[in-house]
Amino acid sequence: MRDLATLISMVQAGLGVTALTEASRPLVPPDLVLLPVTPPASRRLALSGPRDRPWLPAVRVLAESAAARQWATGP
Known part of the structure; x- marks a missing residue:
């Protein structure tokens, strides 16, 4: 699944977790928790x-x- 809105909706529904880029931060609703990956991931x-x-x-x-x-x- 590559659709970010779908991924976020599934997390909100309690169906799992997802990895997001820092650029996605503004799109994440306030009811979800963001935890940084340490050390930072790169690609x-x-x-x-x-x-x-x-x-x-x-x-x-x-x-x-x-x-x-x-x-x-x-x-």
Whole structure:
């Protein structure tokens, strides 16, 4: 299930727990408890695009920005 509203509704109904990103915090209703994962979890992301043609300028800027952030914050 990838629908965040469905996951939150299931947790509210007492059907389980879920892992959320920090970006989801504003969407979590006040009746649910958020517990931080210690140590913080991380994940590696990758961009993929067509091999046979150049990326659109916006995609290239995103890739460059992501690469600069990785360099600045480390692995």
